[in-house]
Amino acid sequence: MKASRTSARLILAATLLAAGHTVQATEPAQVSDGMLTGSNGMTLYTFDRDAEGSGTSACNGPCATNWPPLLVMEGETAGADYSVVTRDDGRKQWAYKGKPLYFWAKDQKPGDRTGDGFNNVWRVAKP
Template sequence: MKIRILTRIALLAAASAASFAHAAPAMVTEGILTGGNGMTLYTFDRDAAGSGKSACNDACAKNWPPLKARDDDIAGGDYSIVMRDDGSKQWAYKGKPLYFWVKDQQPGDKTGDGVNNAWHVVKP
């Protein structure tokens, strides 16, 4: 009995550690959401929140690279994972897929905000 309880405790501890194995996919920097690389994250008006997919693929994704999720990443809180047309996974915030802008050159750049009146920095 004691071994069984200790085994269950060990399994629960491992499951808890696994759920925290990956840091949040983004952070707040100076009031906006940024990726782990410190670069500004954007949303796209053509993405429907909660649809589970991205409307920015192919040529669009070359200019607006998605914030990719790994196969073993676990969604939680305001963060979810959407499937892309190419089969890869992408992080979303409050149901909206997250993207970088290819013309941002360094952390703090926000040159994609307002592009085509469709791209916006994320302000949590």
């Protein structure tokens, strides 16, 4: 399903460019109840050990299994308060105001915030 969505976005972007339209930057997160959420409605988090503006993520390997990164899909571009960081494995991840964004594997449904304050280094991402 993700490949189809990405392909559709690329076709749309190419069509708009060919027609002389500009492609706007992507907003990878939404605001819900005062926090940032992914397109799936799940809460997004920041990690205190990520150096703001460093362009990298400090959560890799087993850490990223528990805290899956909000990945940039092909064709998406940064804008406004969102930027892109490069992970150790070469994949691209969204950052909000310089802080990489993550999901928490133990959140079960939209609105869950069970990762907030985890190990005193994980925080709900807020606009």
